[in-house]
Amino acid sequence: MRVTNKLIVGNIISNISRNQERLDRAQTTVSTGKIVNKPSDDPVAMANILHYRKTISDIDQYTNNIAQAKTHIQLCESTLAAINDLLVDARRLASYENPGTSDERASLAEQVKHMYDNIMQLANTRSDKGYIFSGHDTDSAPFSRDESYNATYHGNDGDIRIIVGAGVDVEINVTGEDALGGDVDVFGILKDLIDAFENPDPEAGLSRITAQIVPLTDAIDQIHKVTTTVGSTLARLDTTENQLAAFRLNVENMLTGAEDADIATAILELQAQEIAYETCLASAATALQSSLIDFLR
Amino acid sequence: MSNITGILNVAKGALSTQQRAIDVTGHNIANVNTPGYSRQRATIVTNKPISSSCGPMGTGVQVEDIKRIYDRFLGNQINTENSNLGRWEAQKGGLEKAEMVLNESSGYGLSQAMTAFWNAWQDLVNNPSGHTERLVLSAKGQALADTFNRAHSDLKSIQADMDANIEGTVTEINRFTDQIADLNRQIAGIEGNGQNANDLRDERDLLLNELSYMVDVTSSEASDGSVTVALSSGRTLVQNDRSWDLSAQNNPSGFPSIAWKDGSGNSVDITHTISGGELKGWVEVRDILIPGYLASLDELANQIMEGVNSLHVEGFGLNGSTGDEFFNGTSASDMAVSANIVANVDIIAAAGSAAGVPGDNSMAIAISDVQNELTMSGNTTTFGDFCHSIIGQLGTDVQEAMTRFDHEAAMVNELSSYRESVSGVSLDEEMLNLIKFQHAYEAAARLITTADELMETVITMV
Numbered sequence: 055m056r057v058t059n060k061l062i063v064g065n066i067i068s069n070i071s072r073n074q075e076r077l078d079r080a081q082t083t084v085s086t087g088k089i090v091n092k093p094s095d096d097p098v099a100m101a102n103i104l105h106y107r108k109t110i111s112d113i114d115q116y117t118n119n120i121a122q123a124k125t126h127i128q129l130c131e132s133t134l135a136a137i138n139d140l141l142v143d144a145r146r147l148a149s150y151e152n153p154g155t156s157d158e159r160a161s162l163a164e165q166v167k168h169m170y171d172n173i174m175q176l177a178n179t180r181s182d183k184g185y186i187f188s189g190h191d192t193d194s195a196p197f198s199r200d201e202s203y204n205a206t207y208h209g210n211d212g213d214i215r216i217i218v219g220a221g222v223d224v225e226i227n228v229t230g231e232d233a234l235g236g237d238v239d240v241f242g243i244l245k246d247l248i249d250a251f252e253n254p255d256p257e258a259g260l261s262r263i264t265a266q267i268v269p270l271t272d273a274i275d276q277i278h279k280v281t282t283t284v285g286s287t288l289a290r291l292d293t294t295e296n297q298l299a300a301f302r303l304n305v306e307n308m309l310t311g312a313e314d315a316d317i318a319t320a321i322l323e324l325q326a327q328e329i330a331y332e333t334c335l336a337s338a339a340t341a342l343q344s345s346l347i348d349f350l351r
Numbered sequence: 352m353s354n355i356t357g358i359l360n361v362a363k364g365a366l367s368t369q370q371r372a373i374d375v376t377g378h379n380i381a382n383v384n385t386p387g388y389s390r391q392r393a394t395i396v397t398n399k400p401i402s403s404s405c406g407p408m409g410t411g412v413q414v415e416d417i418k419r420i421y422d423r424f425l426g427n428q429i430n431t432e433n434s435n436l437g438r439w440e441a442q443k444g445g446l447e448k449a450e451m452v453l454n455e456s457s458g459y460g461l462s463q464a465m466t467a468f469w470n471a472w473q474d475l476v477n478n479p480s481g482h483t484e485r486l487v488l489s490a491k492g493q494a495l496a497d498t499f500n501r502a503h504s505d506l507k508s509i510q511a512d513m514d515a516n517i518e519g520t521v522t523e524i525n526r527f528t529d530q531i532a533d534l535n536r537q538i539a540g541i542e543g544n545g546q547n548a549n550d551l552r553d554e555r556d557l558l559l560n561e562l563s564y565m566v567d568v569t570s571s572e573a574s575d576g577s578v579t580v581a582l583s584s585g586r587t588l589v590q591n592d593r594s595w596d597l598s599a600q601n602n603p604s605g606f607p608s609i610a611w612k613d614g615s616g617n618s619v620d621i622t623h624t625i626s627g628g629e630l631k632g633w634v635e636v637r638d639i640l641i642p643g644y645l646a647s648l649d650e651l652a653n654q655i656m657e658g659v660n661s662l663h664v665e666g667f668g669l670n671g672s673t674g675d676e677f678f679n680g681t682s683a684s685d686m687a688v689s690a691n692i693v694a695n696v697d698i699i700a701a702a703g704s705a706a707g708v709p710g711d712n713s714m715a716i717a718i719s720d721v722q723n724e725l726t727m728s729g730n731t732t733t734f735g736d737f738c739h740s741i742i743g744q745l746g747t748d749v750q751e752a753m754t755r756f757d758h759e760a761a762m763v764n765e766l767s768s769y770r771e772s773v774s775g776v777s778l779d780e781e782m783l784n785l786i787k788f789q790h791a792y793e794a795a796a797r798l799i800t801t802a803d804e805l806m807e808t809v810i811t812m813v
Contacts, residue, residue: 058775059383061768068764092454093746094447094753101743104455104462108735115470122477183478184710190702192480192710212707215716217473220723223716346779350786 066338073331080324089315099312106309113302116218120295123216123226127288130186130228131281133179137233138277140169140176141240145270148247148263159259163251170203170244177230185209187230196230197241203248205241207231218294226287228280238276243269355809358802361411365795368395371414372788379776380785387557389419389774391549419549421774426556427570429766430563434627436759437564441632442640443752445513449641450749452505453742461648462738464498465655465722467491472719475701480669480709485696492677492688499652499683506641506648513637514607518599520565520629521609527562528580528594531555535577536592542576552576567627584624586611597621606637640748645683647741651727652683655734658721666700666714667707673700 083089093100147162154162177187177197184192190212199205207230214227234240247266253259372393382388394415400407455462471491475484534555541548555578559570567583573591580589588595599607600618609630610618622638625631656678663677675698680686692699703713727737 056772056775056777058771058777058780060775061771064764064768064771092749093450093742094749095746097743097746097750100455100746101739104739104742105736108462108466108739111466111470115473119473119477184480188710190707190710210706212711214710214712215476216712217476217716217719221720346782350782 062341066334066341069334070331070338073327073334077324077327077331080320080327083315083320084317084324087315087317087320088313089320090313103309103313106305106312109305110302110309112220113298113305117295117298117302119216120218120291120298123218123224124288124291124295126181126183126186127226127284127291129179129181130284131288133176133186134228134233134277134281134284137173137176138274138281140173141270141274141277144169144244144247145267145274148266148270150263156254156256159251159256163248166244166248166251167203170199170241170248173234173240173244174199174205177234187228187233189227189229189231190214197234199241203241203245205245207235218291224287224290226291228284233277233280234273236276238269238272240273240276243273355802355805357410358805359799361409362795362798362802364398364411364413365798366792368393368412368414369788369792369795373785373792375417376781376784376788380778380781383776383778383781387553387560388776389421389549389553389556390776391417391419393417416547417549418547419553419774421556422770425766425770425773426559429763429770430560430568430570431627432759432762432766433560433563434567434631436756436763437629438567438627438632438635439752439756439759441516441629442635443632443749443756445509445633445636446640446745446749446752448509448512449506449636449644450745452502452509453644453745455742460742461498461502462735462742464491464495465734465738468495469719469722472715475699476712476715476719479701479712479715482696485669485699488699489688489692489696493693495655496652496678496680496686496688499648499686502648503645503683506645510606510637510641513633513641514599516633517609517630517637518607520633521597521599524562524565524588525594525596527558527565528588528596531558531562531578531580531589532592532594534558535589539575539577539591548576563628565628566625566630582611582621582624583626584621586619586621609634644741644745647737647744648683651734651737651741652686653681654726656680656686658724658726658734659718662714662718662721663700665703666718667702667705667711668698668700669709670695670697671705671708672698673705675700 082091090096090099090103144166147166150162174197178195179186180195185194185196188194188196188209191209194208196207196209197205198208209230211229211231213225213229215223215225217223243266246269247263250259250262250266253262372395375391375393379390394417395412396415398410398413400409402408453460468488468491471484471488475481475488478484534551538548538551538555541551559568559578559580562568562580568580568588569583570578570580572578577591578589579587579591581587586595588597595614596612598610598612598618600610602608602620608620608622609625611621612618622634625634660676660678664674667673668675675691676689677692677699678686679689701715702708702711703717704711707713722734725731725733727734732740
């Protein structure tokens with residue numbers, strides 16, 4: 055083949071620009087640490103990367119949902135535990151063999167009234183998201199009483215759910231109805247106990263008092279039952295949270311595999327390209343310098 | 352006629368021939384870097400011998416003509432590949448811009464905005480009466496709408512860029528065809544006299560080469576040396592010294608279409624019969640590829656709005672409002688969060704029933720779950736996967752254009768190298784020729800001296 059000066063120059067230019075392009079690509083890989091920098095670098099990998107990124111973002115959101123739900127459930131649990139303690143105390147009062155003098159009974163009645171108000175105060179616990187035992191009616195206190203200790207439930211039986219996975223949601227709330235109303239009317243039992251202590255007839259009063267032991271036990275059982283339900287939800291959320299964390303790790307690994315450059319390989323590649331580029335320049339310099347003119351006198 | 356005058360005549364012919372050859376060599380050296388230049392050679396032939404008593408006797412040398420050295424079939428081949436090169440380079444350029452619009456790798460793309468929007472719904476699930484969560488959701492919805500709006504308008508502006516390119520190139524093509532027609536006239540004039548119009552042909556070949564990069568043309572040479580240039584679809588652009596103009600005219604869709612004007616000034620729309628060159632690449636990007644991405648974006652935006660709105664109107668806001676849409680609009684270009692919601696985030700419907708307000712989050716859960724439903728592509732993919740597939744499709748299109756461009760660039764490079772190998776000027780070669788002709792010139796000059804001495808000898812004899 056006949057080789058002309060323009061041909062040599064043209065080839066040198068195209069070789070240099072090809073080497074520059076490769077050098078640039080190697081440089082981009084090293085500086086971004088990524089092998090896929092735009093969709094056309096690898097369309098399939100890009101689609102996977104976007105999918106992994108969305109999955110990670112979803113997992114983070116679910117984890118956040120669970121963390122908030124757990125705070126809510128733990129608040130429910132501790133409140134229920136406090137109510138339980140108060141009910142146990144009330145049952146102990148009801149178990150007194152000797153109701154004592156009318157003064158003593160009056161003071162016991164006062165104690166039960168305190169417990170009643172304490173339990174109502176606990177049942178009206180609110181978090182930053184509203185009253186926790188009101189069902190859907192989170193902006194109004196679930197319980198109130200009149201002067202003669204008749205309690206009214208203002209909430210409803212609405213369940214509050216949170217999302218823990220794609221299309222998966224979990225109920226996280228306990229309504230006042232579930233815990234303190236329904237089959238066992240806790241405030242009604244306490245009112246009966248107060249009334250019994252305040253009964254002017256000691257004999258009749260005593261039988262009314264002891265009659266509350268069984269209902270109070272039922273009330274304590276109901277609180278236990280609700281606590282167990284809440285506790286198992288919490289356990290389920292914990293399991294889900296751990297699963298999500300493990301899954302996130304897997305997806306992150308896959309994302310890294312699809313997106314990130316192996317930095318050692320990338321640096322070696324960059325060095326190889328640098329050498330190739332410099333060699334190309336050096337050979338260009340020699341090829342361009344020689345001409346017949348140099349040898350003519 | 353072997354006499355001293357004869358020797359002088361031979362010497363004279365030799366001097367002028369070598370001088371002419373040096374002239375041609377000089378022309379070659381001068382044009383070593385001229386684009387499109389084909390090296391020239393003086394065709395040196397011996398003069399007709401004359402008969403003498405001892406048989407035919409040589410009478411020296413002359414330059415018969417000056418030829419350019421080229422491969423006449425190579426030109427057409429290069430032009431064909433050049434049309435392909437122009438097409439894929441233009442297509443690649445347009446698509447790379449589109450790729451920048453939808454590039455997600457930096458992390459501020461459509462996919463990101465969608466995820467943020469759905470996550471904001473889940474935050475509302477966690478706290479259905481929260482004012483902050485509602486404000487954030489409204490903002491994320493607007494951000495999503497803005498991302499759609501921006502992607503749409505950016506793609507539209509790429510189409511407008513393509514228009515500007517097309518209009519500019521059409522003007523350029525007309526200028527080129529005018530020049531080719533003019534060169535046809537000059538070449539036919541010169542070659543009618545039996546001479547070679549070497550440099551004009553080089554110029555015309557170069558114009559044809561550049562023209563083929565802009566639009567796919569075929570050319571054929573007539574016996575008088577003029578070329579007829581036609582579009583591949585058959586419309587003539589140049590014949591003899593006449594040229595036909597192209598024009599870019601607005602059509603009802605708002606994009607200029609490319610028209611060919613016949614002899615009586617009537618325009619024929621040829622936009623979609625163009626099959627190569629930059630024009631093809633730009634038309635392809637403008638009329639086929641970008642409208643495809645736009646349609647996908649519109650579909651995605653539309654389905655997201657419909658999916659969210661159809662549930663949202665059933666739900667209840669904090670103030671008991673119902674029947675409100677979350678989004679306004681029907682496509683990527685006009686998508687927006689409803690003005691009512693922006694004005695009062697309390698009407699965002701998290702509750703599934705009027706009685707459930709404010710703690711009920713069932714509607715927020717239902718809307719959050721829309722993202723997991725197979726709503727797109729005939730109920731086979733989710734919004735997220737559909738969005739990823741748009742980006743994947745664009746990536747594939749860019750990749751194809753790049754591959755084709757690289758391939759064509761290599762082809763054109765190869766053919767150009769071959770052309771250069773045939774027609775290019777080699778300085779070493781020209782230097783050798785220069786020395787060769789210089790020595791011949793010196794020897795011819797010596798011949799004159801010798802003839803002169805012979806003549807002098809004869810004169811002194813008298």
